[in-house]
Amino acid sequence: MTREQIIEFDKNNIMNTYGRLDLVPEEARGAVIKDKNGKEYIDFTSGIGVNIFGWNDEGWKSAVIDQIGRFQHVCNYYYCDKAAELAHMICEKTGLTNMFFSNSGAEANEGAIKLARKYSFDKYGAGRSTIITLNSSFHGRTVTTLAATGQDVFHNYFFPFTEGFKYCEPANIDALHEACTEDVCAVMLEVVQGEGGVNIMPADYIKAVRALCDERDILMIVDEVQTGIGRCGKFFGYMNYGITPDIVTSAKGLGGGLPIGAFISGEKCSKTLGGGMHGSTFGANPVSTAAAAYIVSKIDDDFLNEVNKKGEYIREKISAIDSDKIKEVRGVGMMIGIAVTVSPKDILHYAFDAGLLVLTAGKDVVRLLPPLSISYKEIDRGIEILEKILK
Numbered sequence: 600m601t602r603e604q605i606i607e608f609d610k611n612n613i614m615n616t617y618g619r620l621d622l623v624p625e626e627a628r629g630a631v632i633k634d635k636n637g638k639e640y641i642d643f644t645s646g647i648g649v650n651i652f653g654w655n656d657e658g659w660k661s662a663v664i665d666q667i668g669r670f671q672h673v674c675n676y677y678y679c680d681k682a683a684e685l686a687h688m689i690c691e692k693t694g695l696t697n698m699f700f701s702n703s704g705a706e707a708n709e710g711a712i713k714l715a716r717k718y719s720f721d722k723y724g725a726g727r728s729t730i731i732t733l734n735s736s737f738h739g740r741t742v743t744t745l746a747a748t749g750q751d752v753f754h755n756y757f758f759p760f761t762e763g764f765k766y767c768e769p770a771n772i773d774a775l776h777e778a779c780t781e782d783v784c785a786v787m788l789e790v791v792q793g794e795g796g797v798n799i800m801p802a803d804y805i806k807a808v809r810a811l812c813d814e815r816d817i818l819m820i821v822d823e824v825q826t827g828i829g830r831c832g833k834f835f836g837y838m839n840y841g842i843t844p845d846i847v848t849s850a851k852g853l854g855g856g857l858p859i860g861a862f863i864s865g866e867k868c869s870k871t872l873g874g875g876m877h878g879s880t881f882g883a884n885p886v887s888t889a890a891a892a893y894i895v896s897k898i899d900d901d902f903l904n905e906v907n908k909k910g911e912y913i914r915e916k917i918s919a920i921d922s923d924k925i926k927e928v929r930g931v932g933m934m935i936g937i938a939v940t941v942s943p944k945d946i947l948h949y950a951f952d953a954g955l956l957v958l959t960a961g962k963d964v965v966r967l968l969p970p971l972s973i974s975y976k977e978i979d980r981g982i983e984i985l986e987k988i989l990k
């Protein structure tokens with residue numbers, strides 16, 4: 600198919616839910632994508648934090664191909680070695696105890712919501728099912744996770760939304776105390792809000808949320824779909840805060856480019872879900888779990904130190920750009936936000952034309968989620984483009 604044909608068929612036959620940019624990838628390696636017309640792009644997005652080892656990583660590819668050579672799908676009535684290995688590794692790394700594998704971040708959050716409500720139902724009976732989430736959060740696109748998302752723009756058209764969510768100002772512990780009425784069973788938050796604008800939650804706030812949840816037997820759910828799997832310089836972002844949530848959700852980078860999500864519980868609700876209470880046909884797919892097991896096995900302290908170093912390097916380089924368009928450069932690890940005085944969408948388009956892929960977040964933020972394995976040479980190439988645009 601020609602480039603023009605691909606674009607035409609896509610426009611005609613795929614629902615128009617994404618504002619697509621004019622890129623038709625032909626091949627890609629590391630942090631460089633080549634379009635069908637030969638133009639190269641430096642990738643500071645990793646497919647929204649998914650391809651965390653970059654494109655075409657040899658080790659990752661081998662893990663996937665090896666598994667495809669064995670078998671592609673095992674139904675969940677039988678065991679799967681890769682899923683067991685992956686679950687064991689993640690629990691060893693986190694101190695959490697039990698996992699459920701889904702196919703996406705939204706599904707992971709749906710599962711976490713079910714788990715929290717069941718925990719509370721078992722212990723306190725009906726009527727204690729409200730979940731508090733934060734303003735400018737993002738938790739997914741299903742009817743329930745849209746309801747969980749604390750942004751009004753997501754609460755249109757698709758009525759009725761799932762009941763039982765309440766929104767609270769982020770980083771304000773007094774507001775959370777006030778919101779924690781008798782009917783609340785859980786608080787769900789991102790330690791760094793991704794879609795909402797790379798908003799970093801302060802340490803004293805996260806610690807106070809943990810304390811409040813402990814005091815009231817409210818479950819603390821941390822949505823690590825974007826912040827997890829090394830993105831924030833620790834295996835999970837919450838590990839930067841010295842706390843352990845009751846439930847953690849993951850997806851995006853977990854499979855390094857294959858669809859997989861998970862919700863993970865600590866001891867407290869490890870036995871809450873029993874036979875027949877949750878399930879997923881594709882959940883724990885052998886190829887996805889083999890990919891994820893490879894990714895997770897490679898995220899050790901040395902790798903995470905590199906993520907932190909590269910993240911600091913990127914932030915320093917951007918901070919050094921002399922431009923009145925930059926308000927603030929912030930971030931944790933390689934989750935980076937540049938608050939700008941102009942439209943971040945405009946910057947995204949200029950960068951795209953100049954051969955650099957970036958994301959936006961919130962109203963005024965250019966968001967960078969480069970592959971965690973990106974080389975310094977690739978970083979420099981990307982920042983050079985960004986510098987030209989911002990100047």
Ligand SMILES: *Cc1c(COP(=O)(O)O)cnc(C)c1O
Pocket residue numbers: 702703704705706708737738739740789793794822823824825826850851
């Ligand atoms: C992307 C994202 C989701 C949704 O994940 P999907 O895989 O698109 O369903 C949920 N929470 C956060 C924090 C995310 O960044």
